[in-house]
Amino acid sequence: MKMNRRKILDIVLKQANEVFPDLGTVEINAYEHFVDFGASSIDRAVLVDSVIELLSLDLPFLDLIETSNICELVDMVYASYYANSRENID
Numbered sequence: 001m002k003m004n005r006r007k008i009l010d011i012v013l014k015q016a017n018e019v020f021p022d023l024g025t026v027e028i029n030a031y032e033h034f035v036d037f038g039a040s041s042i043d044r045a046v047l048v049d050s051v052i053e054l055l056s057l058d059l060p061f062l063d064l065i066e067t068s069n070i071c072e073l074v075d076m077v078y079a080s081y082y083a084n085s086r087e088n089i090d
Contacts, residue, residue, distance in 0.1 A: 030070040
């Protein structure tokens with residue numbers, strides 16, 4: 001499946017809504033820091049782990065856990081997809 005930033009964002013937001021059920025219908029701003037919408041470091045770890053598993057990423061968990069918001073997480077995931085696709089082309 002070809003991935004773009006929008007598809008990755010949709011996946012991450014869906015996972016975030018599952019990981020952070022207390023948010024209910026609150027809209028998550030992709031640039032807002034995880035802690036600003038009540039996510040603990042454990043919540044963030046669960047989100048990152050679920051994204052890694054769902055997308056079968058070959059990325060170090062610690063690299064992704066360092067992200068402070070959804071936008072940064074999406075950018076790292078997209079960069080990984082792009083790098084892997086370039087390696088497979090060459």
